[in-house]
Amino acid sequence: MxxxxxxxxxxxxxxxxxxxxxxxxWPARTRFEVIVGAYLVQNTAWTNVEKTLRRLRASALLTPQGIRRTPLRRLQSVLRPAGYFRQKARSLKTFVAFLDQHYGGSLSRMFSQPTATLRPQLLALNGVGPETADSILLYAGQHPIxxxxxxxxxxxxxxxxxxxxxxxxxxxxxxxxxxxxxxxxxxxxxxxxxxxxxxxxxxxxxxxxxxxxxxxxxxxxxxxxxxxxxxxxxxxxxxxxxxxxxxxxxx
Ligand code: SF4
Incomplete structure (x- = not known):
């Protein structure tokens, strides 16, 4: 080079x-909204993400608790405008399970990890490639990546x-x-x-x-x-x- x-x-x-x-x-009110948006934007236009975020917000699902307590089928139905909604619903459930298991459900605890620790953990999750992991780290966690x-x-x-x-x-x-x-x-x-x-x-x-x-x-x-x-x-x-x-x- x-x-x-x-x-x-x-x-x-x-x-x-x-x-x-x-x-x-990132156009979002909370860190969790950034994370959800980073998953939803995969293989779809941002306008579809905005529409889906509105549906999630209207159903009080834009929190880890909302995703955690909502049955998979119901979540899939709300995510439908984002495309690949079955896969994206499963991936969001997986993320919240990871957050609960490793960081007691706390985004602050998760993002306080060094980038070199957290990035491979995110990359190991289903539905998270490098662009999604780095969007979460940069735009939700303010990690310099x-x-x-x-x-x-x-x-x-x-x-x-x-x-x-x-x-x-x-x-x-x-x-x-x-x-x-x-x-x-x-x-x-x-x-x-x-x-x-x-x-x-x-x-x-x-x-x-x-x-x-x-x-x-x-x-x-x-x-x-x-x-x-x-x-x-x-x-x-x-x-x-x-x-x-x-x-x-x-x-
Ligand atoms: S349109 Fe693309 S290729 Fe052309 S000047 Fe802009 S960045 Fe470069």
Whole structure:
């Protein structure tokens, strides 16, 4: 890996923060809502997740206790709009059983574990891959870990930084190595809104405003900004580079 590529990725973050500012991930009121959302978003659109979260909230199921006490069939029925609802209901039940067994049902106790301890525990759970585990760690637990998704993969590939089939943890390490040195300097809260196109960001929420260290804040902001690039310009079928803020970095 060339040092210049890390330097270049740092410049992506500087550019995106300057032009777009905060995207307010994760849109949620509580840590548990983030966790549920991280499971639900697998293989479905965020709009379906929002609809399902509303159904869960209306049924008082957006708590560990709610998931614990609800029969599986009933939970499956509430989760139906998220797709793969049978599997997702089982996975949420598994998560709460894990929380109860290892941490006495306490998210605070769970998240007080070092990242190196908790991450493998989450990855060992049914229905948790690296993106879900890292979303839970970063957005619910404020652990400084970069979330790699399909948008990040596509952008790095199209800019000839890392091929799309690079292993998840290799991409994550690259992003973390690139961004860590500038975490204390780059804060989207200092962003000055421009007059150009602004992607539709989430409204600020208790979880997007949660207290977190500068490194976790930068990983949070940068992931949201790369999602905005992917959704608005770096489309799977055809990239619209002509207006993309990252155009100047194209190889
Ligand atoms: S749309 Fe073009 S310029 Fe923007 S990130 Fe994708 S490949 Fe790069």
């Amino acid at each position: 060339k040092l210049s590529q890390e330097h270049e990725f740092r410049n992506y973050s500087r550019t995106l923060i300057r032009v777009w500012g905060p995207q307010h991930w 970069f979330v790699v998704d399909a948008y990040t993969r596509r952008i790095l590939d199209r800019h000839h930084i890392l091929p799309a089939n690079t292993k998840y943890d290799e991409i994550r390490s690259f992003c973390e190595r690139s961004l860590a040195p500038i975490a204390a300097q780059l804060r989207t809260e200092n962003w000055q809104p421009g007059t150009d196109f602004q992607p539709t960001a989430h409204d600020p929420s208790p979880m997007s405003r949660a207290n977190r260290a500068p490194l976790a804040q930068l990983y949070n902001d940068m992931h949201g900004l790369l999602v905005a690039v992917g959704k608005n310009y770096c489309l799977k079928s055809k990239p619209h580079c002509e207006n993309c803020p990252l155009q100047k970095y194209l190889p």
